[in-house]
Amino acid sequence: MVARASIEEFRAASAGLSKLATNELAAFFATLNMSRPEAARDALLEFVPILVSEYGQIAAALAMEWYDDLLAEAGETGQFAAAMPPTPAVVAEQVEDTVRFFAGKLWTPNPEALLSNLSTASDKYVKQFGRNTVAWNADREGVAWARVPTGDTTCSWCLILASRDAVYFSEASATIREDGEEYHGDCDCQAVPLRAGDDYPPGYLPDEFYDMYQVARDSAGSPDMKAIAAAMRREFPNFVTDGVHSH
Numbered sequence: 098m099v100a101r102a103s104i105e106e107f108r109a110a111s112a113g114l115s116k117l118a119t120n121e122l123a124a125f126f127a128t129l130n131m132s133r134p135e136a137a138r139d140a141l142l143e144f145v146p147i148l149v150s151e152y153g154q155i156a157a158a159l160a161m162e163w164y165d166d167l168l169a170e171a172g173e174t175g176q177f178a179a180a181m182p183p184t185p186a187v188v189a190e191q192v193e194d195t196v197r198f199f200a201g202k203l204w205t206p207n208p209e210a211l212l213s214n215l216s217t218a219s220d221k222y223v224k225q226f227g228r229n230t231v232a233w234n235a236d237r238e239g240v241a242w243a244r245v246p247t248g249d250t251t252c253s254w255c256l257i258l259a260s261r262d263a264v265y266f267s268e269a270s271a272t273i274r275e276d277g278e279e280y281h282g283d284c285d286c287q288a289v290p291l292r293a294g295d296d297y298p299p300g301y302l303p304d305e306f307y308d309m310y311q312v313a314r315d316s317a318g319s320p321d322m323k324a325i326a327a328a329m330r331r332e333f334p335n336f337v338t339d340g341v342h343s344h
Contacts, residue, residue, distance in 0.1 A: 099170075099289050103166070103170070104245060104298055107160075107287060111227050114152060114156055115156075115223045118220075118223050119216040119219055119220060122212070122216060122219055123216070126141075126209075131203065134208065137203050141196050142196050145192055145195075145196050146189035146192040146193055149222045150185070153187060153223050153226035156230075159227055160227035160228070164230070164234050165178060186225040186230075187226065195215075196215065199211055202214070221281060221283075228287070232288045238290070240291065242289060242290045243259070243291055243297075244286050244287075244288060246285070246286050247285045251285075252284070252337055253329040254281065256306055256333075256337055257306075257322070257325065257326060259301070309333055310329070312328075312332055313326075316331070
């Protein structure tokens with residue numbers, strides 16, 4: 098069994114690394130001349146992809162170390178060793194597209210609003226390097242992996258994805274969101290490898306999550322995932338961070 102403490106330790110390390118990246122982004126953003134939006138956009142197009150790549154590689158290295166620690170805990174040291182994925186989790190063009198998408202705010206009366214969007218995106222991208230590393234190595238090893246939420250509550254999308262149990266044998270198989278994204282910004286879910294005979298990590302209750310998903314799907318009256326997520330917020334407001342409480 099993968100200990101909850103081990104998952105939390107890795108989550109905290111990943112979150113801390115992401116925080117360093119977003120702090121550096123904020124410091125760079127503060128140096129930009131907002132009276133010259135085109136120059137500010139171009140500077141961000143150059144800076145943000147490099148920032149994501151540098152911190153992302155560290156996130157991947159942390160994930161490799163954690164994966165090897167899990168192997169040692171399972172008594173399988175020497176049978177398999179984690180490796181770096183052959184392709185990056187996030188490419189520069191993807192980051193550039195995100196910067197361009199939000200950069201229009203530089204031409205508004207409140208250009209500083211752009212920083213929040215870029216910080217959320219950077220958080221997701223940096224953590225994605227670690228998540229992809231875990232998932233890719235699980236694929237190599239031939240074991241399943243589960244998407245395990247951390248904390249007392251999680252968002253409705255994450256709860257839906259976590260309800261699928263340890264059925265993921267590839268990163269692509271975890272995709273349910275219509276926009277094709279497995280994770281979002283400020284998400285603390287972890288990809289956790291689970292080997293034959295492993296118990297679920299404490300607090301990971303996919304059967305209960307799936308029961309909640311079934312209720313939400315019935316309430317939505319539609320297979321549309323956005324509708325199901327909205328129903329999840331209404332039906333279980335105390336179990337999701339984006340719950341909707343009726344008055």
